[in-house]
Amino acid sequence: MERIAGPKGLRTAAAIRRAGLKLIYRHGFGAMSLRDLASEVGIQASSLYNHIRTKQDLLFDLIREHMDALLAQTDAALAAVPDTATERLRAFIRHHIVYHLEKKQDVFIANFELRSLEPQHYATIVAMRRAYESKLIAVLDSGVAEGAFDIRDTRITAYSILAMLTGVCTWYKPEGRLTKSEIVELHTNLVLHGCVAHCDDARS
Amino acid sequence: MERIAGPKGLRTAAAIRRAGLKLIYRHGFGAMSLRDLASEVGIQASSLYNHIRTKQDLLFDLIREHMDALLAQTDAALAAVPDTATERLRAFIRHHIVYHLEKKQDVFIANFELRSLEPQHYATIVAMRRAYESKLIAVLDSGVAEGAFDIRDTRITAYSILAMLTGVCTWYKPEGRLTKSEIVELHTNLVLHGCVAHCDDARS
DNA sequence: CGAAAAAACTAACGTACGTACGTTTATATA
């Protein structure tokens, strides 16, 4: 009779992931020692190896699971709105910001610890990033096709939008002045109507 | 007879800084060993200590020098254009992109290795970042004051603009499809006129 | 040139790293 993992083990495995995110976010992957990680979980360093194959695999799993969730939830968010480019773009912006604010640590690690991945792991994650970017590019392209958007270069524009939205992670504090909804609304306006210019006939 | 640093020493010190930027950019501060660094320079690890006090001080110096240069050159760029908010904003965007593309490594390190700084070093650098952000906020505020810009929240807008512009560093390749001038122009339009919307009367 | 200082070298320090090993404890099913 086979047993995959007992309930205690599942809890520990989850705790390792949570602690890993926290420590990698705080100190960087290279600077996180497995002894620190184990201590955060409350076990010995060697016991980690009942749950992870190597330190490198832990990093890869954390990032891959994050990208899987991001891709799936993005599809869900886009499927839930009317099939017009503007509505889909609004949904994308809303989803991107909300997801990124809720998973600050995951996002940071997935963006800035890629260099710590071994080549084949790196390639896998970069492909998933490309897939995510393509979803936004597709929204922009469809908007151009239906005449709703005027975009010179949808790829670069998509990169810029993503950079702007992801930037929220660097300053957002839950106890801050703005609610998540206000931040979403503010950035939707920045994307749709520009950051600074008067433009009365286009403002919603 | 006192000697501060001979020409050979100056050359080595500069080489250490250059190699440090390269290796920290590539592998992260924690993952860069001083033996790697020395080997890149072509000396022994212990010889580094003729030029740096500690590894931590090297990181701090690299970031501080970068921030000094950024702040000074920003002032120069803003002083060189007519004193209208729109012109100053265009100058800021142009300068920010050009500087960031030329100093990709410095920028990356100054943005993402802050966590590797000891507390008082960290505080010093964060204060310099604040000063930089304040320069853009001041431009936006003056634009609002003179009626040129319509901005609900100049601080958040400044953060968003900076995130968008800095994002260029993540995808720019010198041999790529777009020239730096084209990238500057493209992003100036994104900031001034929005990323997607039709807005005929505001387009330049 | 010769003195002095800068800057390189070799060797070693103590510490901490990721990981492997063999063993023990806890627990879920047959």
Next chain:
DNA sequence: TATATAAACGTACGTACGTTAGTTTTTTCG
């Protein structure tokens, strides 16, 4: 209850780390 196995433990491995000390070479300058 017996058994299989997950999951913890403690110890040790070989390596690499940042840094210091002492010595030798190179460069500068009166």
